[in-house]
Amino acid sequence: MGQGAYGEVNLVKKKDTDEQYAIKIIMKHNKTGRANFMETVFNERDILGHLKNIPQIVKLYAAFQDQENLYFLLELGKNGSLRSLIQNKREEL
Secondary structure: OEEOOOEEEEEEEOOOOOOEEEEEEEEOOOOOOOOOHHHHHHHHHHHHHHOOOOOOOOOEEEEEEOOOEEEEEEEOOOOOOHHHHHHHHHHHO
16 A cells, blocks of 8 residues: 555455455664654654544554564554555646
8 A cells, every 4th residue: 555664564364354454564663763763753652642532543452572673463454555645746736
């Protein structure tokens, strides 16, 4: 679905209901050179958790990890990423 500085976002489906979600996969090995990389990632997780009752913000359903990656299971934003929406709006102007 998309690629970013820290990883990628993929479409996933729950097997028993076919409900769709987005899964954000964040590589633990920081290739951006940012010293506060992990702090930024954990801040994102915490902020999404605090904003879970705001309808305009995608919901974070779960966060987990393995040796190589962190994973955020998110509500699927049917209209695409915020970045692409902003870019499309700018092109309209």
